[in-house]
Amino acid sequence: xxxxxxxxxxxxxxxxxxxxPSSEGxxxxxxxxxxxxxxxxxxxxxxxxxxxxxxxxxxxxxxxAAAVLLIGLGFIAGRLFVPAVDTEELQATLEPAIxxxxxxxxxxxxxxxxxxxxxxxxQQISRDLTEFAEQTLAASSTMTDQRLNELVQLIEAxxxxxxxxxxxxxxxxxxNRRQDNTRLGNGLVTLAAxxxxxxxxxxx
Amino acid sequence: xxxxxxxxxxxLDRSGASLYTLLTRLTLxxxxxEELMQELFIKLSNSRGFRKCTSRDAYARKAAINLAFDWxxxxxxxxxxxxxxxxxxxxxxxxxxxxIQTEELEEILDAIGRLNRLWRQALVMRYIQQQSYxxxxxxxxxxxxxxxxxxxxxxxxLRDVLGANQKNTTEKEI
Numbered sequence: 001x002x003x004x005x006x007x008x009x010x011x012x013x014x015x016x017x018x019x020x021p022s023s024e025g026x027x028x029x030x031x032x033x034x035x036x037x038x039x040x041x042x043x044x045x046x047x048x049x050x051x052x053x054x055x056x057x058x059x060x061x062x063x064x065a066a067a068v069l070l071i072g073l074g075f076i077a078g079r080l081f082v083p084a085v086d087t088e089e090l091q092a093t094l095e096p097a098i099x100x101x102x103x104x105x106x107x108x109x110x111x112x113x114x115x116x117x118x119x120x121x122x123q124q125i126s127r128d129l130t131e132f133a134e135q136t137l138a139a140s141s142t143m144t145d146q147r148l149n150e151l152v153q154l155i156e157a158x159x160x161x162x163x164x165x166x167x168x169x170x171x172x173x174x175x176n177r178r179q180d181n182t183r184l185g186n187g188l189v190t191l192a193a194x195x196x197x198x199x200x201x202x203x204x
Numbered sequence: 205x206x207x208x209x210x211x212x213x214x215x216l217d218r219s220g221a222s223l224y225t226l227l228t229r230l231t232l233x234x235x236x237x238e239e240l241m242q243e244l245f246i247k248l249s250n251s252r253g254f255r256k257c258t259s260r261d262a263y264a265r266k267a268a269i270n271l272a273f274d275w276x277x278x279x280x281x282x283x284x285x286x287x288x289x290x291x292x293x294x295x296x297x298x299x300x301x302x303x304i305q306t307e308e309l310e311e312i313l314d315a316i317g318r319l320n321r322l323w324r325q326a327l328v329m330r331y332i333q334q335q336s337y338x339x340x341x342x343x344x345x346x347x348x349x350x351x352x353x354x355x356x357x358x359x360x361x362l363r364d365v366l367g368a369n370q371k372n373t374t375e376k377e378i
Binding site for chain 1 (some may be wrong): 209212213216220221224225228229232234237238241242245246249250305308309312313331332333334359362363366367
């Protein structure tokens, strides 16, 4: 863009900055805002709401305390009335099952991890390709923009030259017209003088 | 609630005129400026950001700018340009010149609306509201040097946007 365009932009911005609204409009707007604000104003919360909240909180606390008490009693009763257990037998029974379960879990984790890595790799490649395509597109778009800009400037220059030629031609036509006028005026003056001379000769 | 209401009324008395002028300049219509002014204060009354911010005037101005450009985006219809809104700079007051001027102003406002929020605010404050770099820096919470750079970049970007517009028009003509 040329310096002329920047001047135009600054000129338009200046015109915008000089726009002033009417005082009636301002008064109307202020009145509307005052009305709107008074309509949207909410009522303050009453003390009754706060009291209800406190009461609710006390009830909740009581319920929680009762629940804790009941759970504690149940736990103590359970500990007192459970029969004795042979720990070695229990260990022998549980060990193979636990081992088998752990092996299965490890296998699953391995399989899931492999699939996840594969998916991430595919996503990464896809992202890279998309990014590359976007960059190529942007570069090509910039180049096209530059070319079009140059074309626009060339067209503008040609139009300006045309305008200059037309202005020069119009100026020349105007000059010719003035010269013609002057010549015609001079001719008429000469004709009038000669007519007077002829009249004087005829009278004599 | 009462306190906030009072603060908003104080803001209205203090900055109401400048906000209304700003909205008129950005919409080119006084009736729309009135509506947006009302909407602005309702939004401010419900805004948490407004309650927490340090400079309420600056916050309100930013909100007004965003509101006006949102309106321009939503309504892409041809705008009227009432003669009483604008004092013409040119002596030539023919209908054609008025029409051309209106179109030029709308074009530049649409182009400003396409800039990002920060550039848009800087441009409006500097070139439409004619504020100093120090004021802009204070409102945007930046240094004056940064504000100056921001305005310059915004103007360059505006030139690019307008250039792209002209190019599109030429392409269509071709």
